[in-house]
Amino acid sequence: MTPRYTLILGTRNWSSWSLRPYLALRHIGVTFDEELIPLRRDTTGGEMRRRTPAGRVPVLRIEEMDGTTAVWDSLAICETLAERHPAAGLWPKDAKMRAVARSYAAEIHSGFPDLRDQLSMDFARRLPLPELRETTQAQIARVLAAWSAALAGHGPDGGFLFGCFSIADCMYAPVVSRFLTYGVALSAPVHAYAERMMALPAMQDWGKAAQAEIAAGLA
Numbered sequence: 001m002t003p004r005y006t007l008i009l010g011t012r013n014w015s016s017w018s019l020r021p022y023l024a025l026r027h028i029g030v031t032f033d034e035e036l037i038p039l040r041r042d043t044t045g046g047e048m049r050r051r052t053p054a055g056r057v058p059v060l061r062i063e064e065m066d067g068t069t070a071v072w073d074s075l076a077i078c079e080t081l082a083e084r085h086p087a088a089g090l091w092p093k094d095a096k097m098r099a100v101a102r103s104y105a106a107e108i109h110s111g112f113p114d115l116r117d118q119l120s121m122d123f124a125r126r127l128p129l130p131e132l133r134e135t136t137q138a139q140i141a142r143v144l145a146a147w148s149a150a151l152a153g154h155g156p157d158g159g160f161l162f163g164c165f166s167i168a169d170c171m172y173a174p175v176v177s178r179f180l181t182y183g184v185a186l187s188a189p190v191h192a193y194a195e196r197m198m199a200l201p202a203m204q205d206w207g208k209a210a211q212a213e214i215a216a217g218l219a
């Protein structure tokens with residue numbers, strides 16, 4: 001029996017962490033349900049504590065014949081999906097390339113606090129670039145250098161960071177959105193990468209849902 005997947009996510013316009021496993025699930029092509037916990041409300045903290053193991057979204061609930069498993073944290077969810085769906089190629093096949101792709105994913109997962117703080121995800125809005133701290137500028141420069149290096153090496157083989165779409169792209173998708181929201185200056189290859197990411201049907205759908213949230217006064 002195929003497992004039943006449910007992604008518990010936050011308000012799409014804002015929930016950068018939720019976007020990552022959403023893209024991985026869409027890439028695999030499995031059907032999955034979505035349950036939303038609205039962010040930035042008086043009720044958010046309580047709902048998070050009641051409905052998620054760590055008081056945060058995203059969570060992937062996996063229901064199977066022999067029981068239900070909750071997986072939390074965006075990177076853990078992506079890794080679990082890669083393990084369960086090897087044919088989807090969520091990591092590069094080549095071991096050396098995979099090691100570097102994992103480093104990219106881990107780097108964005110554990111760092112860049114100033115970038116997150118000053119350029120918070122606001123998927124469907126276009127906003128002025130705030131005055132950036134030096135630390136934020138350095139973090140933006142690091143992301144752009146890392147993307148440029150990956151795209152120069154592997155981009156020609158598929159257009160994504162490591163050629164074919166991978167978890168590395170899932171992990172950086174919120175940064176792509178942030179750079180477009182705040183109009184961060186991008187080189188031609190990075191701009192082409194950002195456009196390719198935004199053209200993914202899953203990113204388009206996420207954007208439509210984020211727009212609907214804004215129209216409904218939810219984001």
Ligand SMILES: N[C@@H](CCC(=O)N[C@@H](CS)C(=O)NCC(=O)O)C(=O)O
Nearest residue numbers: 010015016017056057058073074075
């Ligand atoms: N490291 C976690 C971070 C998850 C996270 O911080 N999620 C935010 C929403 S995007 C959250 O749940 N915040 C709790 C709140 O707003 O009360 C992950 O990768 O999933």
